Amino acid sequence: MELRTELPEVFDEFGEARRQGFLTVKNLKEQGQAVVGVYCTFMPEELVMASGAIQISLCSTSDETIPDAEEDLPRNLCPLIKSSYGFGKTDKCPYFYFSDLVVGETTCDGKKKMYEYMEEFKDTYLMHLPHNRDSEASKKLWYSELVNFKEKLEDFFGVTITEEQIQEAIKMKNHERRAKQNFYRLGQLNPPAISGTEIFQVMYGSQYKFDKQEVIQMLEETTNKVKEGYEAGKTLPRKPRILITGSPMGGVTEKVIKAIEDNGGIVVAFENCTVSKAVERLVEEDTEDVYQALVDKYINIGCACMSNNQPRKDLLSQMVDDYQVDGVIDMVLQNCIPFSVESLKIKRYLNEEKDTPYLYLETDYSTSDIEQINTRVTAFIEMLEEEKACSI
Numbered sequence: 417m418e419l420r421t422e423l424p425e426v427f428d429e430f431g432e433a434r435r436q437g438f439l440t441v442k443n444l445k446e447q448g449q450a451v452v453g454v455y456c457t458f459m460p461e462e463l464v465m466a467s468g469a470i471q472i473s474l475c476s477t478s479d480e481t482i483p484d485a486e487e488d489l490p491r492n493l494c495p496l497i498k499s500s501y502g503f504g505k506t507d508k509c510p511y512f513y514f515s516d517l518v519v520g521e522t523t524c525d526g527k528k529k530m531y532e533y534m535e536e537f538k539d540t541y542l543m544h545l546p547h548n549r550d551s552e553a554s555k556k557l558w559y560s561e562l563v564n565f566k567e568k569l570e571d572f573f574g575v576t577i578t579e580e581q582i583q584e585a586i587k588m589k590n591h592e593r594r595a596k597q598n599f600y601r602l603g604q605l606n607p608p609a610i611s612g613t614e615i616f617q618v619m620y621g622s623q624y625k626f627d628k629q630e631v632i633q634m635l636e637e638t639t640n641k642v643k644e645g646y647e648a649g650k651t652l653p654r655k656p657r658i659l660i661t662g663s664p665m666g667g668v669t670e671k672v673i674k675a676i677e678d679n680g681g682i683v684v685a686f687e688n689c690t691v692s693k694a695v696e697r698l699v700e701e702d703t704e705d706v707y708q709a710l711v712d713k714y715i716n717i718g719c720a721c722m723s724n725n726q727p728r729k730d731l732l733s734q735m736v737d738d739y740q741v742d743g744v745i746d747m748v749l750q751n752c753i754p755f756s757v758e759s760l761k762i763k764r765y766l767n768e769e770k771d772t773p774y775l776y777l778e779t780d781y782s783t784s785d786i787e788q789i790n791t792r793v794t795a796f797i798e799m800l801e802e803e804k805a806c807s808i
Contacts, residue, residue: 430621437624453515457694477667612683
């Protein structure tokens, strides 16, 4: 095996898509394309696709507009909520500006109340998530919310959405999910074929390419290029293999990935919203009830906003095994109540059930804690290396 030295050019294409996405959306709007902006993976993109609109992820991963948000919102609020509101309030997020409709969700009380202010300056629709996923009442509630959302899209855009259109959207979205799975599962290769930085760059950038067929083709080409290099013997150095879980990542929080890979580790897996959390489970195709199929998929996303959150434990368990993980880092945003409270359960589960070391890492959208993060991550990786040496 020889060490891989070159970076496939296609990685840069995904990074460029992220940077050029603003112009892409502007051009699409000038062509009359309807746009729906969302913040959360619970939002059923299949319904948006069936309406003829495109769904885009809105800006919420920078502290640039947090001072503007704090003019209206409490300072001791999750930075993701303040960033979301601040970019909308100041019109500094072109994706927000070009969205015809913004769809929010009740994943936490802070976001729910924030949307009340957002609707003062933007057409906003709120979807009400159930508090748990196990009861029949919860499933019926989410079923009715999906139907209501379909009717909202029909009324707002003046279209009719048929079940056949939803079926086609389900198939297309599943095709995209499979392409994403095949790509990020490259992290299972050992020795590594690809870094966590590269995995995240592609997965994050793919959100900002709006032609599904193009995204699928690019993902498949990227996966094949990495596999070809790996089969030719080109790999990355063996290092402690880290899985990142916790709050949504992006923007400044990529400092955590950098801290791991600059200090002796390699990120091989992400159990979070940007990578696997919303992708691993497909929607059942060709069913008699498309809404029930969507309920079964989306209500089982393993987010900390839900009780009980067994799907998160199940996915973590599978990924710890499949990716041969040495340690798990739980990145939680400051004042993110659902993920911070759930962290103890995740620690216990990983330590006791999976015999896997765990590190809780709390951060925000500033760069002021980079040195502290580096220190803690370095100590964690050194501990993993010592444990591995002792087990040999």
